[in-house]
Amino acid sequence: MGNKEAVNERLAIRNARLVSALTEGYDGDQADLLIEDGRITGLFPVGHDFGSCDEIDAAGRTVLPGMLDLHTHLHFTKMDDLFLMSRKQNDVLLDCVDYAAELLRQGFTTIRDCGNPHYTAMAVRDGAERGLFRAPHILSCGYALAPTAPGNDDSTITVHADTPEEVIKAGRQQIACGADFLKYFGTGTVGSEHGVPGALLTTKPELQALNDTAEAYGKYAAVHCHSKAGILLCAEVGIHTIEHASDIDDECIERILSHGSHSAIIPTLGPIGLMRSGMLGESIAKKVRETSCEQQKMLEASRVGVLTGWGTDVSLDYYSSNPGSEFLLRKERGWTAVEMLEQATINSARIIGMDDDLGTIKAGKIADLVIVDGKPDEDIAVMTKYPWRILQAGKVACAEGVIG
Structure with missing residues (x-):
């Protein structure tokens, strides 16, 4: 499945740990993210009711921009x-x-x-x-x-x-x-x-x-x-x-x-x-x-x-x-x-002039996201391991080093 796969579903990422320097428009280091049509549509306090949608439980893992x-x-x-x-x-x-x-x-x-x-x-x-x-x-x-x-x-x-x-x-x-x-x-x-x-x-x-x-x-x-x-x-x-x-x-x-x-x-x-x-x-x-x-x-x-x-x-x-x-x-x-x-x-x-769409976790930006085990903002060695999940435009592209 490639980068142009049709994206229509709603996806929530639950229990995400955030890095404040890479997050815009939200105060707090824990959030639930809502993704629709390949873009982040909002960041909400943990436990927010999104109604019917698919979910990924980050379980406290750190969510970074792609x-x-x-x-x-x-x-x-x-x-x-x-x-x-x-x-x-x-x-x-x-x-x-x-x-x-x-x-x-x-x-x-x-x-x-x-x-x-x-x-x-x-x-x-x-x-x-x-x-x-x-x-x-x-x-x-x-x-x-x-x-x-x-x-x-x-x-x-x-x-x-x-x-x-x-x-x-x-x-x-x-x-x-x-x-x-x-x-x-x-x-x-x-x-x-x-x-x-x-x-x-x-x-x-x-x-x-x-x-x-x-x-x-x-x-x-x-x-x-x-x-x-x-x-x-x-x-x-x-x-x-x-x-x-x-x-x-x-x-x-x-x-x-x-x-x-x-x-x-x-x-x-x-x-x-x-x-x-x-x-x-x-x-x-x-x-x-x-x-x-x-x-x-x-x-x-x-x-x-x-x-x-x-x-x-x-x-x-x-x-x-x-x-x-x-x-x-x-x-x-x-x-x-x-x-x-x-x-x-x-x-x-x-x-490269793409900061309106990429680079931070913010409502309106493309949902290219990297979910990692650990706290890379405190220990950069976290980045020497394959991420737990990688999303492109709101779709899981890779899980623990395996491209799907």
Whole structure:
């Protein structure tokens, strides 16, 4: 059963424990929720009489908004470039379905794919929306745009664009193919054997052309960016999301805030977990160590007004064997449990302009909900286990890791 399954029933979720930072329009930490036609229609004191309707007894479990992962690559099944490059198109499509299912199992009901071969993420997006299978709601950029540069040659997910005119043309091509946003490589990469993460690959005119093209079609731009120079340039242009933002510092923070906070950052600490697990070759592991040492200002940035979202950027084999690892890695950086839950819900919903429908538990919002055992706002380790129930538009999509 897919995301477009007809929703007409009334459903009550009884005895729900709520997190106040993720709840709007209701005072109290216990409630009964009423869901009609796929949306939350009200939050009521426990024991409210709803008349005839189906019920789920949360039995004091914590009910969270559906989470959002804003930096994934659905084709990225394992840390093996030769394997990924040799995959046939039909295999890549099935890999993407598999990865999307795992994201849903872990409570992510909306995701962004930030670069994918053969437009397979779009195919999974469209298949799920047609109701062919269960998956998160997917936003896809199609292929990422990339300047020609040494080490910036991952042709499996990129198309090259080297002038403002080429950026405009390539951006229009991705939008014509169904892109929800545009992705661009502004600095060198960590994941490529010969990439130089600190290298600035782009120019202000190219970034401006990217931004203008996206906005002309009602979209936005996301730019892969590790270095300070790249972050400063993105902030000056007003790029919507700065992916990774590893080398953010006080000057970068000031630049983002002085330009009206138009740029959000999407940290991705997942590669640190990949490194610790031994899944990376030494040359890439070395770059991960170097960039992770540069990430010290992310915490401060998020606390002084730089909107900070949720991303992971890891392979499926790591993701499935280490559920919730991004929460533990961010905890090491100093974020509180509530701050992390906000990043994975309301912050990320605001970043992609979907906070009217997602991100908090509020009457009128889509009933994408995650019910977990325990109190994740007090102990974030709760998020390293599969949720008890996951609802999409008021329908149970997954129960204890099993998609229904």
